[in-house]
Amino acid sequence: MPPRPVSTAHAPRPTRFRIGRRRGRVGVVAALVGLVVPLAAACSPAPTPGETGGLAVVASTNVWGNIVNQVGGSLVSVTSFIDSPSADPHSYEANARNQLALKKAVLVVANGGGYDDFVDTMLAGLGSPPPVLHAFAIANTGKDNEHVWYDLPAVRAVADQIAIKLGTIDPGNAATFTANAKTFDGQVTDLERQVADIKQLAGGSAVAVTESVPQYLLDLAGLKNLTPPEFSAAIENETDVPPAVLASTLALFSSHSVRALVYNEQTTGPQTQAVQAAAKAAGIPVVTVSETLPAGIGYVEWMQRTITALHEAVTR
Amino acid sequence: MLALATDVPWWQRIVDFSSYGELLPLVRNSLIAGVLLALVGGLVGVFVMQRDLAFAVHGVSELSFAGASAALLLSIDVTLGAIIGSLVAAMAIGFLGSRARDRNSIIGVLMPFGLGLGVLALALYPGRAANKFGLLTGQIVAVDDARVGAMAAITVVVVGGLLFVWRPLTFASVDPEVAAARGVPTRALSFAFMLLLGLAVAMAVQVVGALLVLSLLITPAAAATRISASPVWVPVLAVIFAEVSAIGGILLALGASVPISPYITTISFVIYLVCRWLGRRRRQHGWVRRPSAVAGAVVG
Numbered sequence: 001m002p003p004r005p006v007s008t009a010h011a012p013r014p015t016r017f018r019i020g021r022r023r024g025r026v027g028v029v030a031a032l033v034g035l036v037v038p039l040a041a042a043c044s045p046a047p048t049p050g051e052t053g054g055l056a057v058v059a060s061t062n063v064w065g066n067i068v069n070q071v072g073g074s075l076v077s078v079t080s081f082i083d084s085p086s087a088d089p090h091s092y093e094a095n096a097r098n099q100l101a102l103k104k105a106v107l108v109v110a111n112g113g114g115y116d117d118f119v120d121t122m123l124a125g126l127g128s129p130p131p132v133l134h135a136f137a138i139a140n141t142g143k144d145n146e147h148v149w150y151d152l153p154a155v156r157a158v159a160d161q162i163a164i165k166l167g168t169i170d171p172g173n174a175a176t177f178t179a180n181a182k183t184f185d186g187q188v189t190d191l192e193r194q195v196a197d198i199k200q201l202a203g204g205s206a207v208a209v210t211e212s213v214p215q216y217l218l219d220l221a222g223l224k225n226l227t228p229p230e231f232s233a234a235i236e237n238e239t240d241v242p243p244a245v246l247a248s249t250l251a252l253f254s255s256h257s258v259r260a261l262v263y264n265e266q267t268t269g270p271q272t273q274a275v276q277a278a279a280k281a282a283g284i285p286v287v288t289v290s291e292t293l294p295a296g297i298g299y300v301e302w303m304q305r306t307i308t309a310l311h312e313a314v315t316r
Numbered sequence: 317m318l319a320l321a322t323d324v325p326w327w328q329r330i331v332d333f334s335s336y337g338e339l340l341p342l343v344r345n346s347l348i349a350g351v352l353l354a355l356v357g358g359l360v361g362v363f364v365m366q367r368d369l370a371f372a373v374h375g376v377s378e379l380s381f382a383g384a385s386a387a388l389l390l391s392i393d394v395t396l397g398a399i400i401g402s403l404v405a406a407m408a409i410g411f412l413g414s415r416a417r418d419r420n421s422i423i424g425v426l427m428p429f430g431l432g433l434g435v436l437a438l439a440l441y442p443g444r445a446a447n448k449f450g451l452l453t454g455q456i457v458a459v460d461d462a463r464v465g466a467m468a469a470i471t472v473v474v475v476g477g478l479l480f481v482w483r484p485l486t487f488a489s490v491d492p493e494v495a496a497a498r499g500v501p502t503r504a505l506s507f508a509f510m511l512l513l514g515l516a517v518a519m520a521v522q523v524v525g526a527l528l529v530l531s532l533l534i535t536p537a538a539a540a541t542r543i544s545a546s547p548v549w550v551p552v553l554a555v556i557f558a559e560v561s562a563i564g565g566i567l568l569a570l571g572a573s574v575p576i577s578p579y580i581t582t583i584s585f586v587i588y589l590v591c592r593w594l595g596r597r598r599r600q601h602g603w604v605r606r607p608s609a610v611a612g613a614v615v616g
Contacts, residue, residue, distance in 0.1 A: 093576075098457070100335065125458030
């Protein structure tokens with residue numbers, strides 16, 4: 001019994017011809033798709049990274065992308081995959097343009113340490129992947145905290161490695177890369193001095209955090225993190241905070257046991273907002289940190305703002 | 317700094333065919349993975365519909381993460397843990413819920429328990445867990461040769477297994493009481509099917525991600541059953557719909573600077589809407605409901 005629905009094999013297509021007909025619910029959808037597709041395709045294409053001149057370098061986040069820019073200057077053209085504070089690198093879905101950028105790149109700078117594994121997955125999909133620098137491996141902190149862009153000496157080491165790598169790719173400009181890296185290192189060293197000042201003035205002071213993102217900076221500043229580790233672990237794992245842990249975290253503020261709350265504004269939820277509200281209610285300053293650069297400023301200025309805010313908060 | 321297409325209006329980011337020729341060779345493996353997953357999804361989906369197991373697909377893919385969490389605590393490989401988690405979940409559902417009216421409640425009972433164990437394992441794990449799961453979710457845009465090979469092997473096993481049990485499984489799915497009365501081993505078949513389903517889901521999640529698994533395992537077969545009841549045409553149409561969604565989605569998404577999955581999910585959803593509408597129209601205009609063609613084919 002050969003059934004009829006041969007025509008239904010083409011089901012999705014004939015709807016195109018139903019525009020304006022009486023029974024047009026699906027027709028409207030098809031009409032919209034039919035309109036939008038050629039319209040959008042006709043619009044000016046997105047800029048293709050790497051074609052504006054300069055060595056094409058890909059960075060997983062705009063933090064590392066900015067550091068590559070500091071070292072490479074106008075000799076590099078950087079594409080950063082993640083530049084929006086609303087995207088979590090731990091769970092990012094790449095697109096085909098990302099993959100093309102990777103294929104064209106002469107150098108890739110990733111964070112590593114499990115932070116942006118999608119870069120490694122994507123590189124594995126390429127036949128002959130470009131060389132990769134993993135900041136976490138260069139930092140070699142001996143800890144399993146992957147947020148190494150808050151570890152200032154590690155950032156200097158990464159900048160130096162970028163300069164060396166760029167120098168082997170483009171030997172003619174090796175001296176420029178080294179000089180740029182040296183300038184950048186100088187600026188970061190200045191930041192480190194300011195962090196050392198915090199340590200001298202307020203070393204041993206206690207602070208609270210929502211996540212382990214700023215831990216390296218707190219270590220450099222000699223600040224004690226009193227947040228129960230179970231709290232930050234639950235926030236990072238996106239599970240629920242045990243009630244007793246939430247209570248003891250909130251008590252840090254009401255009892256004024258901490259001088260500041262260091263708050264990751266990249267991933268917020270009801271539980272971190274409760275902590276932020278408790279800090280504000282107790283008059284404890286909130287220092288924000290994040291995982292991507294705010295628009296319009298570079299790495300050094302970004303760190304400068306955070307360090308200044310931290311300084312003011314803990315030396316009140 | 318050249319940020320990737322953030323200063324372009326969002327509607328221009330959705331469809332963009334510039335440098336298409338350069339992009340196409342990059343996704344060769346993605347297309348192969350899409351073809352394989354659509355084949356598996358279309359065929360498995362037919363039984364997922366007949367046995368009312370859509371919820372199980374979701375449960376099995378969720379529980380792979382619980383398996384990964386447990387693996388982290390027991391310090392075994394996280395990827396292996398995810399596969400074991402999926403298989404254990406699928407087998408438990410198959411073992412406990414061989415009768416249709418039990419199945420959804422069994423999944424509803426098992427899933428929160430399994431996810432709860434996953435949360436517990438994460439809480440007990442002494443190190444930082446957030447940076448250990450990055451490799452579990454696949455990137456459809458970048459599938460390496462090893463994953464394509466694994467995908468092909470799983471496809472052979474699942475499709476071969478399904479063809480082997482196709483007729484008795486159809487009988488047991490459409491009319492379990494009569495099938496059992498005629499000596500069809502319904503419990504063993506339920507178990508075998510769930511094992512194949514678990515295998516397909518576990519592998520696919522790691523190559524393309526959980527969202528696309530749902531979109532290719534459930535939606536195409538659901539669309540096909542809207543417009544046909546034929547034992548031949550439902551699987552054929554389901555595979556065609558799944559292939560159109562997967563390949564069409566990848567090709568359409570190629571130039572855009574947004575992820576591929578929304579294109580695949582949207583195409584399969586539009587196909588489903590069209591099929592719903594066609595099915596309703598046929599019913600209104602005197603679709604002659606044949607006596608269940610599926611059961612007839614098996615018995616006859």
